[in-house]
Amino acid sequence: xxxxxxxxxxxxxxxxxxxxxxxxxxxxxxxxxxxxxxxxxxxxxxxxxxxxxxxxxxxxxxxxxxxxxxxxxxxxxxxxxxxxxxxxxxxxxxxxxxxxxxxxxxxxxxxxxxxxxxxxxxxxxxxxxxxxxxxxxxxxxxxxxxxxxxxxxxxxxxxxxxxxxxxxxxxxxxxxxxxxxxxxxxxxxxxxxxxxxxxxxxxxxxxxxxxxxxxxxxxxxxxxxxxxxxxxxxxxxxxxxxxxxxxxxxxxxxxxxxxxxxxxxxxxxxxxxxxxxxxxxxxxxxxxxxxxxxxxxxxxxxxxxxxxxx
Numbered sequence: 046x047x048x049x050x051x052x053x054x055x056x057x058x059x060x061x062x063x064x065x066x067x068x069x070x071x072x073x074x075x076x077x078x079x080x081x082x083x084x085x086x087x088x089x090x091x092x093x094x095x096x097x098x099x100x101x102x103x104x105x106x107x108x109x110x111x112x113x114x115x116x117x118x119x120x121x122x123x124x125x126x127x128x129x130x131x132x133x134x135x136x137x138x139x140x141x142x143x144x145x146x147x148x149x150x151x152x153x154x155x156x157x158x159x160x161x162x163x164x165x166x167x168x169x170x171x172x173x174x175x176x177x178x179x180x181x182x183x184x185x186x187x188x189x190x191x192x193x194x195x196x197x198x199x200x201x202x203x204x205x206x207x208x209x210x211x212x213x214x215x216x217x218x219x220x221x222x223x224x225x226x227x228x229x230x231x232x233x234x235x236x237x238x239x240x241x242x243x244x245x246x247x248x249x250x251x252x253x254x255x256x257x258x259x260x261x262x263x264x265x266x267x268x269x270x271x272x273x274x275x276x277x278x279x280x281x282x283x284x285x286x287x288x289x290x291x292x293x294x295x296x297x298x299x300x301x302x303x304x305x306x307x308x309x310x311x312x313x314x315x316x317x318x319x320x321x322x323x324x325x326x327x328x329x330x331x332x333x334x335x336x337x338x339x340x341x342x343x344x345x346x347x348x349x350x351x352x353x354x355x
Contacts (some may be wrong), residue, residue, distance in 0.1 A: 046080070046082065046122065046174060048061045048063065048080065048170060048171070048174075049061055049062065049063050049064065049170065050079060053080050053082055054081050054082070055083065055084050055086070056082060056083070056084045057080065057082045058079075058081050058082070059079075059080045059137075060077055060078070060079055061077075061078045061080060062075040062076065062077055062078070062266055063075055063076040063078055063166060063170060063171075063330060065131070065162065065166060066159065066162065070076055074131050074132065075103065075131075076126060076128070076129060077126070077127070077128070077133060078124060078125070078126050078171070079111055079116070079117045079123075079124070079125040079126075079127075080122065080123075080124055080125075081117065081118055081122065081123040081125070082118075082121075082122045083118040083119055083120045083121055083122070083128075083206050085119065085120035085121075086120065086121065087118070087119075087120030087121025087122070087266070087267065087268060088120075088121045088122075088174050088176040088177060088266050088267075088268065089121060089122045089123075089124065089136070089174055089176045089177070090121065090122070090123050090124070090175075090176070090178065090179070090262070090263065090266060090268065091124045091126070091171070091177070091179070091180075091236070092106075092107050092116075092123065092124070092125045092126070092130065092179055092181075092259060093126045093129060093146070093178060093179070093180045093181065094106065094107050094126065094129070094180075094181040094226075094259075095126075095127060095128030095129050095130055095131075095133075096129050096130055096132055096147055096148050096180065096182065096225065097130060097133060097139040097140075097146070097147075097148065097182065097183075097244070098128070098130040098131070098132060098133015098134040098135070098136065098137070098138050098139060098140075098141075098197070099133060099134075099137050099138055099139050099186070099241075099244040099245050100139070100181075100182050100225070100244050100251035101183070101184040101215075101244070101245065101246075101247065102181065102183050102241050102242045102247060102248050102251055102252055102255065103127075103180075103181020103182060103183070103239070103255065104127050104128055104134075104181075105247060105252050106252055106255040106256050106259065107125050107126070107127040107181070107323055108127055108155050109252070109256060110125070110256055110259065111125060111127070115256075115260065115269075117269075118232075118263070118268040118269065119267065119269065119270060120267060120268060120307075121266070121267075121268050122174075122190050123173065123263075123268070124171065124174065125296065126171075129147065129163070129167065130147050130163065138156035139185070140160070141158075141159045141160045141163065142159060143158050143159045143160065145158050145159070145160035145161070146160060146223075147163050147164055148196070148221075148223070148224050148225060149221070149222070149223035149224065149227040150164040150223055151164045151167075151168060151223050151224060151225050151227065152164060152165065152168040152228050153165025153166070153167070153168050157189060164225075166308075167225075167337065168228060170304055170347050172225075172228065172229060172232065172234070173232075175229070175234055175236075176234060176235075177202070177206060177234070177235050177236070177260075177262075177266065178229065178234070178235070178236035178237070179206075179210070179236070179237055179238075179239055179259055179262060180225060180226065180236055180239070181218040181238075181239050181255060182238055182239065182240045182334070183187060183240060183241060183242045183243055183244050183246075183248070184240065184242065184243045184244065184336055185243070185244055186243065186244050186245065187243065187338055187339050187340040188243055188334065188336055188337070188338050188339070188340075188348075188351075189229045189242055189243040189246075189248070189302060189336065189337055189339060190240040190241055190242065190243070190302075190336045190351075191213065191214065191241070191302040191303040191334065191335050191336065192212045192213050192214070192239075192240070192241040192250070192254045192255075193212050193213065193214040193215070193216055193239070193240050193241070193252045193335055193353075194207040194210050194212045194214070194215050194216070194237050194238065194239050194258070194279070195215075195216045195218035195237065195238040195239075195240060196215065196217070196218060196237045196238070196239075197215075197217065197218065197219070197220065197230070198215075198217040198281070198283070200230065200235065202235040203235045203236075203237055205265070206235055206237050206262055206265070207265075207279070207284050209260045209261050209262050209265035210237065210259075210261055210262050210281060211257070211258055211261050211275035211279060212231070212239060212254060212258055212279055213254075213277065213279060213280065214279060214280050214281075214282060214303075214333065214335055214353055215230050215279045215280070215281045215282065216282050216285055216335065216353055217281070217282065217283050217284060218238070218285075223282065225245055226238060231308070239255055239258060241254065241255060243339070250295075257273040257312075260272060260273050261273055261275070265314070280333060280353070280355070281330070281353065281355065282333065282335070282353030282354055282355055283355060284353075284354050285335065285348075285350070285351060285352060285353050285354065286330065286332075286351075286352050286354065287348040287351055288312065288313075288326065288328060288348075288351075288352065289346050289347060289348055289349060290315055290317065290326075290343040290344065290345055290346060290347045290349050291324055291326065291345065292315050292317075293315070293343060293344045294315040294316050294317050294318065294324070294342075294343065294345075295313075295316050295317075295318055295342060295343075295344045296313060296338070296340070296341055296342070296343040296349055297313055297314050297315075297316070297341075298312065298313045298337055298338075298350065299312055299313050299314070300312045300313070300334050300337075300350065301312060301334065301337075302334055302335070302336070302337050303333070303334060303335075304334050305332070305333050305334075305339050306328050306331065306332060306333070306334060307328075307331045308329060308330055308331045309327055309328070309329075310327060310328055310333055311326065312326055312327065312328050312334075312350055313325075313339045313349065313350065314324040315343065326339055326349070328350075328352065330352065330354060331354075332352040332353050332354040332355070333352065333353045334350060334351070334352060334353075335351050335352065335353040336350070336351030337349075337350060338350070
């Protein structure tokens, strides 16, 4: 295995730095990649976080697994990348400095935008080595996701990985244009997405679930001897829908992340800030709350409650 012209042999544990570019100051920006290779050949699993620089829960999941020396495969190789978008991480931002999203820029272009160049280097240097992957994400700013795995259910290996991970919810999720998951699927590689919490906030429960899920996937692939039992079988949601604010005003949610809701149930309210009118918000479908917008001030049409539907 060769990364950035550095050979990594069976049994090696190495930290490789993939150079991307330089800051205007001349400081080099590189992506640290932890490589854990067993003596015995086997699958290559990618653990990736920080695709969006402000999504820190996945960064903490991988950091803890490295620190606690959990990533010791019996066979095969683990590639652990705690932060892909170093630029966004340094600036508390989802995007790179040119305002573009790395996860909408795959397969990338060596002469394109900064986001496209990051995607291009990853696509050429890392993706060909990978068999399976877990891409760690969070909700956007003010939107908190209940722990969930997103995958294409009709893709057999992805569904098997998602069930092995054992998050509370599995969401059937189509590929987004320009995403890493779509690019990996073109190469017949299975990457699932784990979402928990919101950007720039630690979600301790979700971090623990993320670590446990990764261990279960490693065990499923025969790369770890021990595993962690699943407390409850995942709830599989074939599709999702957003409930949107019917009016502008102050939003209050009457439901909690993860709970079941029934058609016709009042799940929140939007009030004008002067105490004159309150508009109830009811759901038109039965399902499960898989994401909540915690922003108290909303505009008409804002996405406020994300529902998973069986």
